[in-house]
Amino acid sequence: MASPGATILEAARSAGITIPTVCYHDHLTANAVCRICVVEWMGSRTLVPACVAKIQPNARIYTDNERVRTARRVILEMLAATVDLSEAPELQTLLAEYGADPHRFGSDAARREHGPVKVDNPFYVRDYDKCILCWRCVQVCAEDVQFTFALGFNGRGFETSIATFFDRPMPETTCVFCGNCVGVCPTGALKGKREYLAAQGAPIGPR
Amino acid sequence: MTTSSSVSPTAAHLHLSPRQATAVHAILRRYRGKGSAYLLPCLHDVQAITGWLDADLAAQIAESLDIPAVQVHNVIEFYALFYDHPVGRTIVRVCDDLACYLAGSEAIVRACAAHLGLDPEHGGTTADGAFTLEIHPCLGRCEQAPFLMIGDEAHGFVRPEQVPALLGGEA
Amino acid sequence: MTYQPVLTARLGKIDPASLQDYEAAGGFQALARAVELGPKAIVELLREAYLLGRGGAAFPAGIKWKAVSEAPAPKYVIANADESEPGTFKDRILMEGDPFALVEAMLIAAFAVGAEQGYIYIRGEYPQAIARVQHAVNTCYNAGYLGRNILGAGFHFDLEVRKGAGAYICGEETALFESIEGKRGFPRLKPPFPTECGLFGRPTVINNVETLLCVLPLVLRGLDWFKSIGPEKSPGPKLYCLSGRVHRPGLVEAPMGTTLRTLIYDYGGGVSGSGELGGVLLGGAAGVFVTPEHLDVSLDFAGLRTIDAVLGSGVVMVFDTSVDMKAVLRRIARFFRHESCGKCYPCQLGTQRQHEIVERLAAGRLRSGDLLALREIGQTMRDASICGLGQTASGAILSAIDRFGFDEHTGRFLRFDSNW
Numbered sequence: 001m002a003s004p005g006a007t008i009l010e011a012a013r014s015a016g017i018t019i020p021t022v023c024y025h026d027h028l029t030a031n032a033v034c035r036i037c038v039v040e041w042m043g044s045r046t047l048v049p050a051c052v053a054k055i056q057p058n059a060r061i062y063t064d065n066e067r068v069r070t071a072r073r074v075i076l077e078m079l080a081a082t083v084d085l086s087e088a089p090e091l092q093t094l095l096a097e098y099g100a101d102p103h104r105f106g107s108d109a110a111r112r113e114h115g116p117v118k119v120d121n122p123f124y125v126r127d128y129d130k131c132i133l134c135w136r137c138v139q140v141c142a143e144d145v146q147f148t149f150a151l152g153f154n155g156r157g158f159e160t161s162i163a164t165f166f167d168r169p170m171p172e173t174t175c176v177f178c179g180n181c182v183g184v185c186p187t188g189a190l191k192g193k194r195e196y197l198a199a200q201g202a203p204i205g206p207r
Numbered sequence: 208m209t210t211s212s213s214v215s216p217t218a219a220h221l222h223l224s225p226r227q228a229t230a231v232h233a234i235l236r237r238y239r240g241k242g243s244a245y246l247l248p249c250l251h252d253v254q255a256i257t258g259w260l261d262a263d264l265a266a267q268i269a270e271s272l273d274i275p276a277v278q279v280h281n282v283i284e285f286y287a288l289f290y291d292h293p294v295g296r297t298i299v300r301v302c303d304d305l306a307c308y309l310a311g312s313e314a315i316v317r318a319c320a321a322h323l324g325l326d327p328e329h330g331g332t333t334a335d336g337a338f339t340l341e342i343h344p345c346l347g348r349c350e351q352a353p354f355l356m357i358g359d360e361a362h363g364f365v366r367p368e369q370v371p372a373l374l375g376g377e378a
Numbered sequence: 379m380t381y382q383p384v385l386t387a388r389l390g391k392i393d394p395a396s397l398q399d400y401e402a403a404g405g406f407q408a409l410a411r412a413v414e415l416g417p418k419a420i421v422e423l424l425r426e427a428y429l430l431g432r433g434g435a436a437f438p439a440g441i442k443w444k445a446v447s448e449a450p451a452p453k454y455v456i457a458n459a460d461e462s463e464p465g466t467f468k469d470r471i472l473m474e475g476d477p478f479a480l481v482e483a484m485l486i487a488a489f490a491v492g493a494e495q496g497y498i499y500i501r502g503e504y505p506q507a508i509a510r511v512q513h514a515v516n517t518c519y520n521a522g523y524l525g526r527n528i529l530g531a532g533f534h535f536d537l538e539v540r541k542g543a544g545a546y547i548c549g550e551e552t553a554l555f556e557s558i559e560g561k562r563g564f565p566r567l568k569p570p571f572p573t574e575c576g577l578f579g580r581p582t583v584i585n586n587v588e589t590l591l592c593v594l595p596l597v598l599r600g601l602d603w604f605k606s607i608g609p610e611k612s613p614g615p616k617l618y619c620l621s622g623r624v625h626r627p628g629l630v631e632a633p634m635g636t637t638l639r640t641l642i643y644d645y646g647g648g649v650s651g652s653g654e655l656g657g658v659l660l661g662g663a664a665g666v667f668v669t670p671e672h673l674d675v676s677l678d679f680a681g682l683r684t685i686d687a688v689l690g691s692g693v694v695m696v697f698d699t700s701v702d703m704k705a706v707l708r709r710i711a712r713f714f715r716h717e718s719c720g721k722c723y724p725c726q727l728g729t730q731r732q733h734e735i736v737e738r739l740a741a742g743r744l745r746s747g748d749l750l751a752l753r754e755i756g757q758t759m760r761d762a763s764i765c766g767l768g769q770t771a772s773g774a775i776l777s778a779i780d781r782f783g784f785d786e787h788t789g790r791f792l793r794f795d796s797n798w
């Protein structure tokens with residue numbers, strides 16, 4: 001039985017029920033931005049995010065019905081039509097599992113592209129074409145862990161992106177190169193420079 | 208395949224006259240130590256003097272309010288009324304939303320763009336820096352459609368042929 | 379039309395800069411009466427009156443006031459004057475023409491719930507309303523209506539005018555808190571609700587300008603008067619923002635539950651353009667389209683639910699049959715794409731994809747599968763978005779497609795002329 005005050009996600013886990021998550025991270029504040037974890041709570045007008053909604057006694061909750069699966073599938077389709085998920089195997093698995101078809105929006109659907117990978121410091125690189133805006137890096141850099149406040153946002157809506165103060169290179173920001181952001185990034189948008197260089201070099205390396 | 212336009216602040220710098228610099232200084236002093244809840248008022252007050260906000264000003268505002276610099280950045284980049292790039296001395300906001308469209312806003316937008324020599328799709332800033340033209344969502348004056356604002360001045364029931372006179376000779 | 383306007387009674391009759399004018403026209407009598415009644419009785423009055431919020435969500439104001447009145451201090455009251463729903467202009471007219479009334483209403487709210495600090499958050503594109511309300515606030519400080527020991531009744535209240543900065547989303551109550559706190563207008567997750575954890579994490583009453591102004595006549599004239607106006611389930615006076623293709627667009631004060639027919643033909647002087655009604659947008663871009671068959675439905679919160687429509691912020695925008703409905707839908711899609719805050723995926727991504735499909739629809743280049751995608755995106759935004767913006771971003775567009783006879787093959791709306 002779920003402990004009082006547990007989220008639907010926690011309760012489901014302890015009951016052996018899987019609910020997919022994308023933005024959620026066990027050690028970070030849940031902001032419930034991706035909405036992949038939504039479930040149907042009978043009596044609620046909208047679906048509710050399992051990673052933050054607290055379970056209540058006698059609640060009737062469907063974690064995998066048609067309505068829930070449609071929402072998850074459409075979110076995944078829209079995401080994959082926007083962002084480069086080639087280094088996000090967990091998202092690839094979800095796309096397959098939900099039968100998501102990212103091509104349905106056409107080959108001219110706008111993608112979020114940010115130009116060349118940002119290589120501006122010795123420790124890590126930033127490849128924002130792969131960024132899904134899960135907010136984890138911003139959170140670890142701010143109140144969730146580091147209180148460094150090097151990372152923030154540009155734009156809004158579809159044009160939101162992760163940014164530094166006036167887009168300055170990392171060494172010119174408050175960044176202390178703790179690497180926490182790289183550690184929590186789920187898609188390869190942030191990765192160690194050595195790993196990046198190795199991957200870059202691989203195709204032309206000695207056979 | 209289309210790409211979303213990357214929205215980034217410019218690396219350009221503001222050049223403040225001595226009078227502007229003094230005025231900004233006074234504002235920053237007034238907001239010193241007031242914290243996050245005074246960020247929007249402070250940005251409004253500073254921008255009223257400077258026209259737009261560059262990295263230097265943003266950093267000074269952060270320092271004065273005693274908040275992280277990236278928070279100032281985040282806020283400037285979110286709100287449509289804060290500018291991270293140079294804009295005209297007068298901003299012309301032409302409503303092209305529903306009620307104004309029904310009253311002929313397309314012709315008003317075209318007339319403004321033609322008079323100022325700007326693109327009727329996206330607006331922009333005149334080469335002499337006199338005007339910035341914005342095609343704007345509903346400005347809350349639908350009962351006076353079509354509607355536009357020149358700076359803080361409201362103009363309702365506008366007809367295309369009035370536009371040159373409204374925008375005057377500066378352009 | 380025997381109804382006597384109360385919310386708009388002073389508009390154009392007094393100098394909005396003059397406290398004397400306001401007082402001579404009955405101003406600050408409601409505050410005096412409220413002080414006589416005491417906080418408990420005011421909250422009770424509001425609850426019994428069943429005053430529903432006029433900002434869009436139609437939540438009973440009395441429930442919020444009661445919750446906050448019982449919560450520990452410090453607490454806040456906020457007037458939501460962000461008014462950015464396309465087609466809405468009522469709060470602007472009230473603030474420009476009768477700014478002291480908003481200050482008085484805020485004083486009553488603060489007195490009733492025990493708040494000592496309040497904010498009026500006015501959309502940044504309303505310079506005149508901002509100037510007039512700010513002037514009213516300054517004048518009230520000088521006259522002893524704001525500050526310490528107001529009316530000698532031993533209560534204190536500070537009121538600050540805050541200027542928005544061009545973001546529709548900041549009208550959403552929790553995004554508005556974030557904005558006052560100096561942050562991006564990202565809506566918060568609910569629960570917790572504002573009455574428990576609002577501005578600065580404290581219990582907060584936030585109401586629309588019109589909702590607050592309804593409190594003045596309610597306190598002065600009493601419960602029976604209030605309940606005698608409009609339908610039982612949503613009583614009181616209502617401001618309708620009449621615009622679009624009518625001969626006399628404008629702000630209409632009428633009893634809640636007035637019909638479209640009365641608004642369009644009696645107040646609006648009938649349909650302009652082709653002269654023939656094609657449809658009406660209720661509630662703004664976040665609302666839904668209805669058809670001429672709905673002319674006699676009661677325009678109140680409950681009545682409209684019966685036809686899957688909403689009253690929202692009181693937008694009544696009229697479209698005659700000559701209108702190019704595609705150009706209208708393009709603007710609605712463009713609006714939501716532009717105003718999505720980007721916090722949650724369904725709306726951040728869905729408003730973009732919706733805009734792309736509606737652009738194709740408008741250009742007569744719909745592809746097979748586009749309409750299904752549009753519906754699924756709409757359902758996903760409605761079901762899974764964090765806030766009301768995403769939840770309503772598809773409603774108007776889908777209602778037009780469903781109710782105006784959209785023909786996928788010709789790309790035309792059968793209800794509207796196709797000669798453009």
Ligand SMILES: Cc1cc2nc3c(=O)[nH]c(=O)nc-3n(C[C@H](O)[C@H](O)[C@H](O)COP(=O)(O)O)c2cc1C
Pocket residue numbers: 430431432433434435436437439458459460461462463546547548549550551552584585586587589590765766767
């Ligand atoms: C996207 C969005 C925009 C909103 N804009 C406004 C607004 O401009 N003014 C307003 O009073 N309420 C607005 N609301 C509703 C508020 O969230 C809130 O319900 C209202 O301020 C409560 O006051 P009321 O109960 O008096 O209506 C908006 C809601 C959403 C989701």
Ligand code: SF4
Pocket residue numbers: 130131132133134135136137138162181184185186187189190
């Ligand atoms: S860079 Fe990585 S961690 Fe940061 S928001 Fe993007 S995907 Fe998430």
Ligand code: SF4
Pocket residue numbers: 547564565717718719720721722723725726763764765766767768769
């Ligand atoms: S629904 Fe839209 S506006 Fe609301 S939180 Fe989500 S992205 Fe932001």
Ligand code: FES
Pocket residue numbers: 020021022023024031032033034035036037038049050051052
């Ligand atoms: S995992 Fe719950 S919203 Fe992202």
Ligand code: FES
Pocket residue numbers: 302303304305306307308344345346347348349352354464465466
């Ligand atoms: S639609 Fe133009 S002011 Fe409202």
